[in-house]
Amino acid sequence: MDVQVYLDRIDFEDTIALHKNVLFKLQRKHLLNIPFENLDIHYNRKIKLSVPAIYQKIINEKRGGFCYELNGLFHSLLKQIGFDAKLISARVHIKDDDYSPEYDHLAIIVNLENKQFLVDVGFGKFSLEPLKLEMNQTISDSFGKFQFDKFNKEYYRINEVKDTNVLPQYIFKNEERKLSEFSKRCEFHQTSEHSHFTKKKLISIAKTNGRITLNNSQLKITHLENEEEINFDEREFESKLKHYFDIEI
Numbered sequence: 001m002d003v004q005v006y007l008d009r010i011d012f013e014d015t016i017a018l019h020k021n022v023l024f025k026l027q028r029k030h031l032l033n034i035p036f037e038n039l040d041i042h043y044n045r046k047i048k049l050s051v052p053a054i055y056q057k058i059i060n061e062k063r064g065g066f067c068y069e070l071n072g073l074f075h076s077l078l079k080q081i082g083f084d085a086k087l088i089s090a091r092v093h094i095k096d097d098d099y100s101p102e103y104d105h106l107a108i109i110v111n112l113e114n115k116q117f118l119v120d121v122g123f124g125k126f127s128l129e130p131l132k133l134e135m136n137q138t139i140s141d142s143f144g145k146f147q148f149d150k151f152n153k154e155y156y157r158i159n160e161v162k163d164t165n166v167l168p169q170y171i172f173k174n175e176e177r178k179l180s181e182f183s184k185r186c187e188f189h190q191t192s193e194h195s196h197f198t199k200k201k202l203i204s205i206a207k208t209n210g211r212i213t214l215n216n217s218q219l220k221i222t223h224l225e226n227e228e229e230i231n232f233d234e235r236e237f238e239s240k241l242k243h244y245f246d247i248e249i
Helices: 003-009 020-033 051-060 067-081 179-191 234-245
Strands: 084-095 105-112 115-119 139-141 144-151 155-162 165-172 202-207 210-215 218-223 226-231
Touching (some): 020 067, 051 067, 084 179, 144 165, 210 234
Antiparallel strands (some): 084 105, 105 115, 155 165
16 A cells, blocks of 8 residues: 555645544545445446455545445555554444444544544545544534444444434444454445345545535535435436546446
8 A cells, every 4th residue: 555645545735643633634534535435336346355456446546435445445544654543343223223233334443642533434424533432422523413322331332413313323342353354244235135235326425515425316415504406317327427526437
């Protein structure tokens, strides 16, 4: 991995240091420059959980990816820079007290300055910056408010706070995992009819004041509090992909 090429890809120009401000800016820049997308699944391109393969796709080919790719690669960057970072397995909220299986989502924990931070560049619309892992405290972020609590004693849970509503996002154990441990679930999301990733094409990227999201036949542009939805014929997908994301497949 060429660290400088990676930093250029996310438009990071500051001096690298093992500092909270650097970590926060790295995540912010990553989310604003690399999209979340599942397109390989719909173009019959197998996603391999190999850092060199992911680096080639996301950095050299200027694509995006889903959680295993985005957080898997970002973790490698953080480690190479010198951050104390580890991969964790998360289970995504479905409804009530129901969560998806282990390894359904991949995220990162960074130990820094005697504190722990949840780092996630692969969960679509989520926080813009890392979230300090402390219980029952409301954390204000540019993209919303978040709060950690415990679930069934053994899990940490990250929630989004909207008005008086606490909305669970996912649960996780603070245990280090290897990228290879996510292979089976990654295969499921590429091939199973029960995976939401096989239902339709999706690509989405955060903007400082909103988000651009494209699927098979709809473009959604959010700017501040305004949201515009544009429906189109599925045959126009590739042209929209090129225009809004500068990606050709």
